[in-house]
Structures are given as C-alpha cells and as structure tokens.
Amino acid sequence: MIIKSFLNWVQHAPSGSRALAAGALARAFLYSDLEGSEYDEAEAALTFLLDDRDLAVRVALGDAFGSAEVIPQHILSALLVDEDVVALPLLSGATIIPESELIDLVATGSAQRCGAVASRPNISVSLAAAICEVACESACAALLSNSKTEITATSMERVVERFGDSRDVKDALMLREDVPLQVRHMMLRRYTESLSRHPQVLGARNMRAPEQLVADAQDRSTISLAWSASEKEVHGLVEHLVVSAQMTSVLLLRAAVTGCFNLLTSSLARLSGHGDDEVFDALGTPDGPSLRRVLSAAGLPDRTHALFQECISSWQRVENMQIDHWAKSRIVAGDLIALEDNLGIEDLGDLQDLLHRLSNEAARESARAHVAEMLSDVA
Structure with a gap:
C-alpha cells in the first residue's frame, strides 16, 4: 500500500x-x-x-x-x-x-566515464588491456596512475604507441614500479620525438638538424636507463633495441665512452652470439685479438675496432683516478680525439662528431657534480 x-x-x-x-x-x-x-x-x-x-x-x-x-x-x-x-x-x-559492461563503457563512453572505469580498484588484466587499446588519453593516464591495477607489458606498449607524446601518460608510466625497462625506453623515445617540434630545438641556437638533436636525446635516455638497471632488465632493453632496429654504432660508442659497460657488454654479447662472460673477458684485454673477434661477430665495421679498443684501454688507465666518473669520461673522450689521425676517426663520419659532443657533455656533467659537491660542503 x-x-x-x-x-x-x-x-x-x-x-x-x-x-x-x-x-x-x-x-x-x-x-x-x-x-x-x-x-x-x-x-x-x-x-x-x-x-x-x-x-x-x-x-x-x-x-x-x-x-x-x-x-x-x-x-x-x-x-x-x-x-x-x-x-x-x-x-x-x-x-x-560486470566486466562486459565496463568494457562496453570504455569503448563507447565519454572521457569522464572512461576515466572513472580506469580508476576503479581491482581492475582485471583484460579490462586494463581494453582500456589501453581503445580508451582516450586521459583514461589511459588514469589507468597507469592506478597503483592497484596489474597491467601487462604488452598493454603498456600499446599505450605508448597511442599516446607516447603525452606528458600526462609519460609521467604516470614513469612513476609505476612495474614498468619493464624496454617499455620505459619506448616511452622516452616517443616523448623525445615530440621535442623535434620544440622552439628551442628549431631555434637558431642549434647548428644541428632537429632529428640529430632528438637522436642524441634518445641515446642519452637509453644510457640513463641502463645505468642502474639489473642484469635481467638490461638484457630486455638490449633485445628491444635490437628487434626495433635501434641498436647502432653511435649508441655503442656512447656506452663505451661514458663507461656504461653493462649496456656495452650485453649489447656485444647479443649481437655477436658470444656469452656475457666471454665478452667481459674480451673487454678486460682490449689490446688482444679476442675483442676484435667479438666486435667483428657483432657486425661492427673493421674501421671502428681500433676506436673501441683504445676507448676501453683509456678507461683502464683512468679507472682508479680519484676523480668523478664524468671527469674520467671526459679524459677518455679527449684521449680518443687526440689520437684522431692514428685511429682514422676522420673517416668515421657520425662517430667523429659524437666524440666531440661526448667530451662536451662529460665536461658539463663533471662540472655539475663538482658544483654539487662544493655546495654540500658549504651546507
């Protein structure tokens, strides 16, 4: 009633x-x-x-x-x-x-509605995959910010493919603790590609083409990711670089000159087919024939072998110096530039230009470290 x-x-x-x-x-x-x-x-x-x-x-x-x-x-x-x-x-x-209704909403709903779905607790892997595949940028950023959600590497890669130049997506992805190193690399690469349109890159201050500046930024980000990575993560990154055709002589020389030996060792092992231990031993005796064999098997041109050998030898000479890492890298780059004629560097094109850029980068990084040390003493 x-x-x-x-x-x-x-x-x-x-x-x-x-x-x-x-x-x-x-x-x-x-x-x-x-x-x-x-x-x-x-x-x-x-x-x-x-x-x-x-x-x-x-x-x-x-x-x-x-x-x-x-x-x-x-x-x-x-x-x-x-x-x-x-x-x-x-x-x-x-x-x-029901998950089926949530998936339908993600496919057809507004940005607000998709964002609310992406922010729900206990999202399944399949629903997360659907969001990564069809939802809008803001919903994908919300999903990546949802720390309670498990997202597969494949789904993360899909988000990077769709919204890799988004600052919100990049920030959310880089804050997650479960992101594989190769996905971080994909994100940084996509984001740095967007820098080619930045006014400072297009401006008159830069003597180099925008695509060259972007390529430099991408290689620097690769080295940065590799510094503190675990052995397993580095192997995954190297595999990603090789499969995606991003493994270059320029990147390998940057790794050698900057002393990023975990990336260099893993890369040479993957490219040459030799084991990590064998490559490590070859790098330990750069003047011997074993390193040349590894470099040849890795597909590096014969004319670059002397450059890599001298680079590793120079690192052995500076390794125990009581100076910061970047000061050592600056010395290594300087040693190679000083031997330019003997090493035939003038015939190496991009690698010759790279040595001078790396010397300048190392000098700036060393100065930053020095200033930070001085400021800490004052404090």
Whole structure:
C-alpha cells in the first residue's frame, strides 16, 4: 500500500520532491528488511523512476545506489547508460559491475566515464588491456596512475604507441614500479620525438638538424636507463633495441665512452652470439685479438675496432683516478680525439662528431657534480 501511494503521488509531485523521494526509496530498498511483495513493489517503483523525465530524479538514484555493492542488474544497466552525472557515482563507487559492461563503457563512453572505469580498484588484466587499446588519453593516464591495477607489458606498449607524446601518460608510466625497462625506453623515445617540434630545438641556437638533436636525446635516455638497471632488465632493453632496429654504432660508442659497460657488454654479447662472460673477458684485454673477434661477430665495421679498443684501454688507465666518473669520461673522450689521425676517426663520419659532443657533455656533467659537491660542503 505504501509503495502504491508513493507511485500515485510521484506522478504529480514537483521535481525537487520527487528527487528526494526517489533517493529515500532507493536507500530503503537497499538497507531496510523488505520481503516478499514489499521488495517486489519497491523494485518495480524504482524501475519506473528510471524513466523519469527529470534528470535530478535519476541523479538521486545514481547517488543512492553508488554506495551499494550489489543492485538489481536491470537498474544498474539503465543507470550506467544514463547521463554522466547519473552513471559516475556507480562507476566511482563500490558497485559490482560486470566486466562486459565496463568494457562496453570504455569503448563507447565519454572521457569522464572512461576515466572513472580506469580508476576503479581491482581492475582485471583484460579490462586494463581494453582500456589501453581503445580508451582516450586521459583514461589511459588514469589507468597507469592506478597503483592497484596489474597491467601487462604488452598493454603498456600499446599505450605508448597511442599516446607516447603525452606528458600526462609519460609521467604516470614513469612513476609505476612495474614498468619493464624496454617499455620505459619506448616511452622516452616517443616523448623525445615530440621535442623535434620544440622552439628551442628549431631555434637558431642549434647548428644541428632537429632529428640529430632528438637522436642524441634518445641515446642519452637509453644510457640513463641502463645505468642502474639489473642484469635481467638490461638484457630486455638490449633485445628491444635490437628487434626495433635501434641498436647502432653511435649508441655503442656512447656506452663505451661514458663507461656504461653493462649496456656495452650485453649489447656485444647479443649481437655477436658470444656469452656475457666471454665478452667481459674480451673487454678486460682490449689490446688482444679476442675483442676484435667479438666486435667483428657483432657486425661492427673493421674501421671502428681500433676506436673501441683504445676507448676501453683509456678507461683502464683512468679507472682508479680519484676523480668523478664524468671527469674520467671526459679524459677518455679527449684521449680518443687526440689520437684522431692514428685511429682514422676522420673517416668515421657520425662517430667523429659524437666524440666531440661526448667530451662536451662529460665536461658539463663533471662540472655539475663538482658544483654539487662544493655546495654540500658549504651546507
């Protein structure tokens, strides 16, 4: 009788009163001990209210049901396809929603709706994959920021392919602790590609082409990622570089001159087919024939072998000096430049230019380290 009276009243009540009554009925349905016919009548009344012409009534239903874990499926489905303001409380709340409906929402919903789905706790791997595949940029950034969500490396790669030049996506991805090194590298590479359009890159201050500056930034980011990586991570990065055709002589020389020997060793091992230990031993005796054999097997041209051998020998000479790492790298680059004629560097094209750039980079990094040390002494 109460529900029947409610239905008779609600058809003629003003909008604000109907919204308040709808919310009260939804809460009574959820939290009162309704049984039998009372439960059925209340459910029927709530279903009737789903078609109310006044948005405020449907918003009241969404707000009330948004705090519940389980609600009738037909009511849930209707509210989820209503206006964003109706659906968002359900998507952002504790309501249990079938994964198929969430995937449909991601494929067809607004940016707000997709972002709410991406921010839900306990997102499955398959739903995360769907978000990475079809959702908008902001939803993908929200998913990456959701620390409770497991995302496969393949899904992360898909996000990078779609939104790799987005600052929000980059920041969210780089803050996650479960991102494989090769995916970080993909992200940094995509992001640095966008720098080719930056005014400072296009400006008159730079004597080099934008694509050369971007390539330099990408190689620096590769070295930076490799510095503190585990052996397994470095192997994964190297495999990614080789498969994606990003493994170059320029990158290998940068690794050698900067003393990034974990990346150099793993790269030469992958390219040559020799084991890591064998490559390590060859690098330990750069003047011997074994290093030349490794370099040849790795596909490096014969004319570069003397350059790599002298670089490793120079590192052995500076290794125990009581100076910072970048000061050592600067000395190594200087040694190679000083031997330019003997090593035939003038015939090496990009590698010759790279040595001078690396010498300048090492000088700046060493100066930064020195200044930081001086400031720490003052403090």
